[in-house]
Each structure stands twice: as structure tokens, then as C-alpha cells.
Amino acid sequence: MSACDNMERREFLAGTAWMGAVALAAGRAAAAGRAAAGSPTMAGFAAPPMERIRLAFIGIGERGTAAVRRVSKIPGCDIAALCDLRKEAVDKNLKWLEKNAGGRASTRAAAGAGFRPPKTYFGNSECWKGACDAPDVDVVYVAVPAYLHARIALYAMNAGKHVLVEVPAANTIDDCWNIVETSERTRRHCMMLENCCYGEDELLAWNLCHQGVLGSLSHAEGAYIHNLTERHLANSFRNRNHPKKSSLHGNSYPTHPLGPICLYLDINRGDRMNTVVSVSSGSFTWKDYIAETFKPEDWQSKLEIDRGDINTSIIKTARGRTIMLQMDFTTPRPYSRINLVQGSRGCFWGYGWPARLAVAKKPGGEIGKEWMPQKEYDEYAAKYRHPLWKSVGEIAKKVGGHGGMDFIMDLRWAYCLQNGLPLDMDVYDLASWSSIVECSRRSDLAGGAPVELPDFTRGAWKTAEPRAIGDVDLAKMGFDLKVPVKKDDAQLDA
Numbered sequence: 001m002s003a004c005d006n007m008e009r010r011e012f013l014a015g016t017a018w019m020g021a022v023a024l025a026a027g028r029a030a031a032a033g034r035a036a037a038g039s040p041t042m043a044g045f046a047a048p049p050m051e052r053i054r055l056a057f058i059g060i061g062e063r064g065t066a067a068v069r070r071v072s073k074i075p076g077c078d079i080a081a082l083c084d085l086r087k088e089a090v091d092k093n094l095k096w097l098e099k100n101a102g103g104r105a106s107t108r109a110a111a112g113a114g115f116r117p118p119k120t121y122f123g124n125s126e127c128w129k130g131a132c133d134a135p136d137v138d139v140v141y142v143a144v145p146a147y148l149h150a151r152i153a154l155y156a157m158n159a160g161k162h163v164l165v166e167v168p169a170a171n172t173i174d175d176c177w178n179i180v181e182t183s184e185r186t187r188r189h190c191m192m193l194e195n196c197c198y199g200e201d202e203l204l205a206w207n208l209c210h211q212g213v214l215g216s217l218s219h220a221e222g223a224y225i226h227n228l229t230e231r232h233l234a235n236s237f238r239n240r241n242h243p244k245k246s247s248l249h250g251n252s253y254p255t256h257p258l259g260p261i262c263l264y265l266d267i268n269r270g271d272r273m274n275t276v277v278s279v280s281s282g283s284f285t286w287k288d289y290i291a292e293t294f295k296p297e298d299w300q301s302k303l304e305i306d307r308g309d310i311n312t313s314i315i316k317t318a319r320g321r322t323i324m325l326q327m328d329f330t331t332p333r334p335y336s337r338i339n340l341v342q343g344s345r346g347c348f349w350g351y352g353w354p355a356r357l358a359v360a361k362k363p364g365g366e367i368g369k370e371w372m373p374q375k376e377y378d379e380y381a382a383k384y385r386h387p388l389w390k391s392v393g394e395i396a397k398k399v400g401g402h403g404g405m406d407f408i409m410d411l412r413w414a415y416c417l418q419n420g421l422p423l424d425m426d427v428y429d430l431a432s433w434s435s436i437v438e439c440s441r442r443s444d445l446a447g448g449a450p451v452e453l454p455d456f457t458r459g460a461w462k463t464a465e466p467r468a469i470g471d472v473d474l475a476k477m478g479f480d481l482k483v484p485v486k487k488d489d490a491q492l493d494a
């Protein structure tokens with residue numbers, strides 16, 4: 001199941017009640033921020049080094065199962081607990097771990113670790129509390145449907161656990177603030193698992209931006225374009241209650257394109273997102289699809305559709321940069337995240353093949369009508385390839401997860417925790433990127449009026465240290481580099 005399936009389902013179920021809640025939240029949430037923090041900032045926070053990281057996985061459907069398999073291959077990561085509402089999901093993961101001796105069998109056997117079965121929690125909607133409370137758990141990895149993310153993250157931090165949570169981490173401004181304040185008070189990491197920040201093209205773009213190749217950055221564009229119309233309107237398990245209404249406003253899934261862009265523009269580290277305007281097109285594709293596909297008596301034909309095909313949002317930053325974000329789960333367009341960043345010297349535009357680059361000889365210099373020839377592009381791509389992709393790219397591609405970026409993300413947080421380093425993305429990133437869900441929705445419902453975005457750093461973005469996304473040292477992590485990583489069934493792209 002994809003992330004957007006979850007949101008679709010939530011919107012189906014919630015209908016207009018959710019819109020009312022948002023309107024209320026809009027009134028409550030002071031856009032400029034809550035009162036000053038009572039606790040020190042989490043910017044630059046590093047927990048003491050953890051030799052072994054004992055993890056509880058909460059929500060082991062498609063995404064969580066893929067994460068269990070990837071993380072089981074990282075030495076020093078112990079899968080201490082598995083939790084899911086559905087017993088069959090727990091059993092399936094337990095069986096896989098047993099068969100694979102906990103993942104990277106050779107490394108664990110060499111370390112004399114053998115296989116220790118994780119504790120299991122399942123069967124009721126609050127079973128995750130047991131996993132969060134377990135004394136032999138350090139980190140909780142949350143991959144349940146998005147409406148539960150904030151609740152579990154808050155509970156886990158209060159139980160003394162660090163949290164890694166799927167996207168988007170929160171759907172309301174109130175929950176964004178609650179997560180920030182709880183992380184500051186408990187001194188626990190709360191990192192959103194924004195895997196797209198670790199894509200090969202995205203980290204190449206990050207390097208081009210930070211090594212000055214593109215000059216002074218002025219604008220970026222990103223999108224989540226994923227045609228899911230047939231899936232969303234299928235007679236499937238997920239639509240078993242025959243929803244009566246489908247409501248979608250603003251950008252409910254902004255972080256895949258926005259996360260990398262915020263890294264390029266140093267958002268929360270020298271700049272911040274100030275305002276968003278958001279508008280949605282009308283609904284055309286679903287109406288046409290339903291008319292051609294279903295009988296008048298089918299639930300799809302009776303569906304009240306309150307959603308546009310394409311949402312476009314524009315964010316303005318404090319330093320005057322602009323970010324264009326699109327979300328389109330609907331139209332028949334090939335998948336894309338766009339991933340464009342423009343500076344005074346050039347432009348990178350790259351999601352997958354072919355990525356493109358244009359670099360002028362001086363700021364504003366003439367570049368002609370063509371992108372850089374492939375040979376020249378390849379030279380830039382090799383020169384500015386991110387160290388993470390240089391050192392672990394090949395292994396990551398074999399382990400998999402969206403072409404390897406998911407494994408690189410997991411390696412990075414594990415390496416940072418093992419070595420007492422700050423994580424690449426902190427709780428302020430989590431909150432500011434997730435805040436687009438509610439703020440774009442409010443703007444869209446108000447006909448595209450500008451909505452102020454909260455400053456979750458409370459002014460600290462002006463002086464925060466630049467972000468350093470460094471390499472990992474596989475040998476130091478305990479990888480037995482003599483044992484080749486096989487392409488195996490960890491290769492799940494969920």
C-alpha cells in the first residue's frame with residue numbers, strides 16, 4: 001500500500017468532519033509560534049553513542065516490513081520488538097527473521113550474536129504502547145498509517161525512546177508543536193524518515209548547491225506525481241466500507257519533494273519557510289474514469305468527489321526564495337518528483353533519468369537553449385557524487401528500497417546514533433515539512449490565500465549551524481565486507 005493510499009483512506013473515512021477540525025485548528029494554532037520554549041533547543045542535539053541499537057518496529061505492513069528487512073542487515077541494530085494490529089503481519093516478519101537468522105546472518109554469526117527472537121505486540125489498536133514501554137527498546141520505528149504517527153511518537157518519547165517516524169510525521173500544526181515540545185523536554189530524537197533526502201540525484205543536487213556550482217539559490221520545484229486513480233477506486237480491502245465521499249484539499253503528502261529542497265535551501269539553518277499559497281484544480285479524471293468504468297449502482301458512481309486532480313502550492317522563504325510544490329495522485333502522468341533547483345549560476349533538474357544540468361560561466365551568463373551534453377553532465381555527476389553514494393551506493397542498490405535510498409537513510413541514522421552524532425534531519429525539519437499539510441489545506445480552502453507558516457525553531461534558524469550530511473564507515477559499523485551483499489527478498493520497494 002502506498003502512503004497516499006493511507007491518506008486517501010483517512011480522507012474517505014473522515015469526510016467533512018476533518019475539515020471542521022482543521023478550521024478549528026487553524027484558529028487555535030498561532031501561526032507565528034507557541035510561547036518560548038522552556039527547554040533547550042534540539043538543534044545540533046546528539047545522544048550519547050549507542051553501541052547496540054535496540055529497535056521496536058510499530059506497523060509492519062508494506063513499509064514497515066521492508067524496513068525490518070533492511071535494518072536487520074545493519075550490524076549493531078537489534079530488532080527487539082515487532083508490533084502490528086494484525087497478528088499475521090507479526091508472524092510473517094518473525095518467520096522471515098528466523099529464516100534469515102536476524103538478517104545479515106554471516107555478520108551476526110561472526111559476532112556470536114545468533115538469532116534472538118524479538119518480543120511481539122499485536123491484536124488491539126493500542127498494542128503499540130507495550131512496544132514503546134518495553135525497557136529493552138531504545139528506538140521506536142513507526143510505520144503505521146499517518147493519522148497515528150504523532151500519537152505514537154509522543155507516547156514513545158514520553159516513555160524515553162528515540163523515534164524514527166514515517167512521512168508525514170503529523171497532519172496538524174498542533175501535533176507538530178506537540179512533537180517539537182516533547183522532543184525538547186524529553187531530550188529524545190524525533191526524526192522523520194524522509195527517504196527521498198537520500199536519493200542519488202537528490203544528494204548530488206545537495207552537493208552541487210553546497211559547493212557553489214549553482215551560485216546563489218533563488219527557486220526550487222518538487223512534486224509527488226503518482227497515478228493511483230485505479231488503485232484508489234478499486235473494489236479492494238482498503239475500500240471495503242464503500243466510502244461515500246472523497247475529500248482532499250491542499251497538499252497532504254508534501255515531504256518527499258519538500259525534504260530534499262529544504263536541504264538544498266538550508267531551511268531551518270539560515271533560512272525558513274514563511275508563507276504558503278495553495279490551489280487545487282477541479283476534479284476531472286475521477287469523474288471520467290468512473291463514468292467509463294462503473295455501473296450506476298456501484299459505490300464509485302455514487303461517490304461525492306470533493307478533490308482536485310492537481311494541487312499546486314508556492315512557499316516563500318524569509319530570504320526571498322520560492323518553492324513550487326505539486327501533488328497529483330490522479331492524472332495519467334508518469335511518476336515524478338521534479339526535483340529542480342535554480343541558482344544564479346545554473347540549474348539542476350533531476351528525478352531519475354535523464355537528470356539535467358546547466359551551468360553558466362558567470363552569474364546570469366548565457367547558457368543557450370540546451371541542457372549540458374550527456375558527457376559533460378556525467379563528469380559533473382561523478383565529481384559531485386555524494387560521498388554516501390560513492391561508498392555505499394552499490395551495496396544500497398542491492399539491499400534496495402526505492403533504488404537504495406531507503407537503505408542509505410537507515411545506514412545514516414544508525415551510524416549517527418552509534419557514534420553519538422546529530423541526526424541529519426531534526427525535529428524542526430520534521431515539524432516544518434509536515435506543517436505544509438495543514439497550512440496548504442487552509443490556503444486551498446480559502447481560495448489560495450497566503451497562510452503563515454510557524455517558526456518551530458523560534459528564531460534559532462538564523463544562527464543554526466549548517467547541516468553536514470556525511471559518510472558512514474561500514475568497517476567501523478561492523479560490516480563484514482568480505483561477505484557480498486546478495487540481491488535478495490529484502491529488495492522490497494514499499
Ligand SMILES: NC(=O)c1ccc[n+]([C@@H]2O[C@H](COP(=O)([O-])OP(=O)(O)OC[C@H]3O[C@@H](n4cnc5c(N)ncnc54)[C@H](O)[C@@H]3O)[C@@H](O)[C@H]2O)c1
Pocket residue numbers: 001002003004006058059060061062063064083084085086089124125126127128143144145146148166167168193194195494
Ligand atoms: N517513505 C516512503 O517512501 C513511504 C512509502 C509508503 C508509505 N509510507 C508511509 O508509511 C506508513 C505505512 O504505510 P504502508 O504503505 O506500509 O501501510 P500499510 O497499511 O501497508 O501498513 C500499516 C500497518 O500498520 C498497522 N496498524 C494500523 N493501525 C495500527 C495500530 N493501531 N497499532 C499497530 N499497528 C497498526 C496495519 O495493520 C498495517 O500492517 C504511512 O504513514 C505512509 O505514509 C512512506
